Amino acid sequence: MITRQVLIRNLRAAYARAYVRVRSQFNEPEWVVAEAVIPLLIVLAAATLYRVSGSGQLAGFAVVGGAMMAFWDNVLWLMASQLYWEKESGNLDLFIIAPISRMSILLGMSLGSIINTSIRAAIILLTALTILKIQLNVADPFALFLVFALTLTALYGLGMLMSSLYMLYGRGAFNLNDVLSEPIYLLSGLYFPTVGRYSPFPTILQVLASLIPLTFGIDGLRRTIILGETLESLTLHIAVLSALSIVLIPLAWRTLNYMEKLGRREGRLSLRWM
Amino acid sequence: MDVKELLKAVRASAWVGWQVDSNWTEPFIFIGIQVVRPLASTMLFPLLYVVGMRLGEAPVDLEYLSYLIIGTVLFTPFIYAAETGGQIVSQDRERYGVMKSIYLSKASLTPYLFGRLLAELGLSVIATAASAAFAFTAFTYGLGLPIQIQLTDAAKLAVSITAVYTGSAALFYLLPSINLLTNKLHWSLTYYVLGFLYLAGDVLFPVSYLNQLLAPLEFLLPVNQALNAARSALGLRLSGDPLQALVVSAVWMAAGLFVFSRAVGYARHKGLLDKIGWW
Numbered sequence: 201m202i203t204r205q206v207l208i209r210n211l212r213a214a215y216a217r218a219y220v221r222v223r224s225q226f227n228e229p230e231w232v233v234a235e236a237v238i239p240l241l242i243v244l245a246a247a248t249l250y251r252v253s254g255s256g257q258l259a260g261f262a263v264v265g266g267a268m269m270a271f272w273d274n275v276l277w278l279m280a281s282q283l284y285w286e287k288e289s290g291n292l293d294l295f296i297i298a299p300i301s302r303m304s305i306l307l308g309m310s311l312g313s314i315i316n317t318s319i320r321a322a323i324i325l326l327t328a329l330t331i332l333k334i335q336l337n338v339a340d341p342f343a344l345f346l347v348f349a350l351t352l353t354a355l356y357g358l359g360m361l362m363s364s365l366y367m368l369y370g371r372g373a374f375n376l377n378d379v380l381s382e383p384i385y386l387l388s389g390l391y392f393p394t395v396g397r398y399s400p401f402p403t404i405l406q407v408l409a410s411l412i413p414l415t416f417g418i419d420g421l422r423r424t425i426i427l428g429e430t431l432e433s434l435t436l437h438i439a440v441l442s443a444l445s446i447v448l449i450p451l452a453w454r455t456l457n458y459m460e461k462l463g464r465r466e467g468r469l470s471l472r473w474m
Numbered sequence: 475m476d477v478k479e480l481l482k483a484v485r486a487s488a489w490v491g492w493q494v495d496s497n498w499t500e501p502f503i504f505i506g507i508q509v510v511r512p513l514a515s516t517m518l519f520p521l522l523y524v525v526g527m528r529l530g531e532a533p534v535d536l537e538y539l540s541y542l543i544i545g546t547v548l549f550t551p552f553i554y555a556a557e558t559g560g561q562i563v564s565q566d567r568e569r570y571g572v573m574k575s576i577y578l579s580k581a582s583l584t585p586y587l588f589g590r591l592l593a594e595l596g597l598s599v600i601a602t603a604a605s606a607a608f609a610f611t612a613f614t615y616g617l618g619l620p621i622q623i624q625l626t627d628a629a630k631l632a633v634s635i636t637a638v639y640t641g642s643a644a645l646f647y648l649l650p651s652i653n654l655l656t657n658k659l660h661w662s663l664t665y666y667v668l669g670f671l672y673l674a675g676d677v678l679f680p681v682s683y684l685n686q687l688l689a690p691l692e693f694l695l696p697v698n699q700a701l702n703a704a705r706s707a708l709g710l711r712l713s714g715d716p717l718q719a720l721v722v723s724a725v726w727m728a729a730g731l732f733v734f735s736r737a738v739g740y741a742r743h744k745g746l747l748d749k750i751g752w753w
Contacts, residue, residue: 228752234662241669245678249519252679253538255526262522375497379506382514391518392525400521400617 210304217308218315221278225316235273236323239266243328246391258392260336260426263328265390267321268418271355272384274317276377279359282309283367292367293470302456306363310356337428344424347434350441351417357448358413364456368463388414395419413448416440483581487589494565495558496597512601515553516546516609519678524617537710540622543613544705545677547606548638552675552697553668554598555642556649560664562590563653567750568660574748583738584731591646595639624709631707633716634700640723641696647730651737654746657753676701693718696726 225232243266247259286292295305329336338344366376386394387409393399395406395415409415420437423429431438463469497503520542527534566572576586613619625631649667653660674681674688675697682689692698699722703714741747 230658230662234666238662238665238669241666241673245669245672246519246522248673248684249522249542249678250526252683253523253526253535254532255530258526258529375500375503375507379503379511382511382518386514386518386521392522393529398525398528400524 210300213298213300213304214308214311217305218312219308221309221312222315225319232320232323235270236320236327239269239273240324240327242266242269243324244331247328247332247334259332260329260334261393261422262391263325263332263334264422264425265392265418266328267325268351268414268421269385269390270317270321270324271352272388272390272414273381274313275355275359275362276381278313279306279309279356280362280366281374281377283363287367287470290470296460296469302460303360303453306360306452306456309363310359313359314352314356334426336425338425339428340424340430343429343431343434344421346431347417347420347424347437347441350438350445351413351421354413354441354444354448355417357445357452360452361448361455364452364459367456367459368468384412384414388412389418390414393419393422410440411444413441413444479580480585483585484589484592487586488592489589491558491590491593492596495593508597508601509604512550512553513605513608516543516550516605517612519546520609520613524619534619536619536622539613539619540708541705541710541712542678543609543621544623544708544710545701547602547609548635548701548704549671549675549677549697550602550605551595551598551638551642552645552671554594554601555646556664556668558590558594559646559649560653560667561660562587563650564657564660567748568657571748577742577747584735587647587650587734591643594646595643598639598642622709625707626709627707630716631704633720634704634707634714637696637700637703637716637719637723640720640727641700644696644723644726644730647727647734651730651733654737654741657749657751671695671697674698693722696723699723 243262246262246266250256250259250262283292286295295302328334385391387401387405388394389399389409394401394409396419399406401409416437420434420441423434423437460469492498497507520539523539523542524534563573573583576583610621610623614621645667649663652663659666672678673684674691675695676692677697681691681698692702699714699719700716701714702712703716703719706712706714707716
């Protein structure tokens with residue numbers, strides 16, 4: 201039974217964790233610049249490639265993908281790896297001792313990350329649209345909002361799940377992030393559609409790609425922002441993203457509890473330099 | 475330091491580099507990092523081009539597709555050099571504390587970095603060869619888009635590839651030189667450089683397409699001439715002089731070594747070799 205007091209305590213913990221994350225951004229503005237400029241360079245390269253090959257009208261695809269790339273990088277490096285870093289810096293011990301649910305920490309991390317990364321994504325989007333002179337074609341703002349909200353919910357649900365899994369693993373977590381980054385850029389269709397009739401991938405790869413929230417998220421955003429599609433044509437996207445959200449967040453919760461128990465049993469929760 | 479000791483230092487550094495960078499004891503991670511990841515980078519832009527043409531219902535220009543594939547495959551050594559070179563200083567100063575040990579030992583940072591370079595070159599050869607084989611097979615047989623590659627001049631190709639690796643080695647020395655003097659760029663510098671080279675390095679399109687004023691970069695950067703010479707040696711209709719490419723890369727390499735030795739001297743003088751934190 202969750203009492204009002206417990207609920208308020210956990211919400212305050214989530215707010216505190218989100219506050220640290222948002223505040224830290226303003227202490228290190230170099231990171232904001234780097235995380236906006238670097239994807240922007242790749243977006244410009246991809247958009248120019250569309251133009252060189254005579255498909256200039258699709259340059260907006262690369263821009264939407266580049267903006268969403270900021271969220272994926274954030275999930276990998278500032279969600280998935282975060283509890284491992286907290287362990288290295290000694291904060292995880294405090295989180296375990298504190299009378300709060302670890303999920304409130306993950307929730308705060310997610311909310312702070314969403315705020316930070318939204319700023320970066322907006323910088324990337326607006327700068328690229330201005331430089332490349334791309335016209336937006338939003339016919340259904342509600343559909344855009346819904347797809348964006350569902351994408352972030354599912355994506356950060358995946359981040360919470362990965363964070364729980366990475367908590368007990370050391371250097372392997374960094375390596376796994378390295379392994380995952382580029383293949384996910386490719387599979388999730390950051391710069392071109394990877395699901396549907398224009399996908400270059402066989403069906404089995406398209407099914408696997410659909411399990412990554414980014415895949416249907418980016419495709420849905422492209423359709424609403426660039427192609428001007430409305431809610432009626434996005435039912436599959438909304439269904440897939442809703443299903444992923446419903447599965448990933450409870451799974452993250454269960455995994456976190458399991459990994460915490462395992463860590464306590466094996467005495468690995470505060471082991472560093474693994 | 476005599477030659478025997480120097481070789482011993484280089485060999486030990488290369489072994490350290492292999493162990494740190496390859497993750498060879500964990501086959502899943504090794505294959506993931508050294509094969510799957512570079513492969514994804516190699517395939518990304520050629521596939522973007524193919525999908526773009528399909529969406530526009532236009533035929534794929536096989537010669538341009540070959541241009542893209544050769545470009546992205548042979549850009550792999552530059553990615554490896556920038557990623558490893560960009561991280562060495564922060565890893566060794568901040569995480570493992572190796573810099574101060576090398577400072578105290580008889581060896582210097584120059585043979586250490588050379589050993590690390592040898593390990594990095596070995597790994598990038600594996601990644602480049604795997605990417606080339608997979609990309610050729612996937613496009614030719616998987617997507618039914620036969621890559622138009624024909625070896626017209628083996629010597630020219632050999633010199634071009636030497637220019638690619640020499641140019642990448644120059645990056646490998648230049649990035650740590652900058653990171654020795656500041657800790658704020660230890661992550662971002664690599665990706666600034668790679669992003670710039672994707673745009674201006676003739677990897678995906680001739681730099682002159684962006685703006686005619688940028689056309690001279692084709693003869694100044696260590697990437698453009700080397701890639702174009704390799705494309706020419708592989709039968710594409712491009713003018714690329716491998717000797718010119720090698721000279722440009724050699725000049726960059728000499729500049730890289732000079733800048734690195736100056737940066738090491740400055741870092742020793744200012745006590746930066748064990749200065750950790752955000753500065």
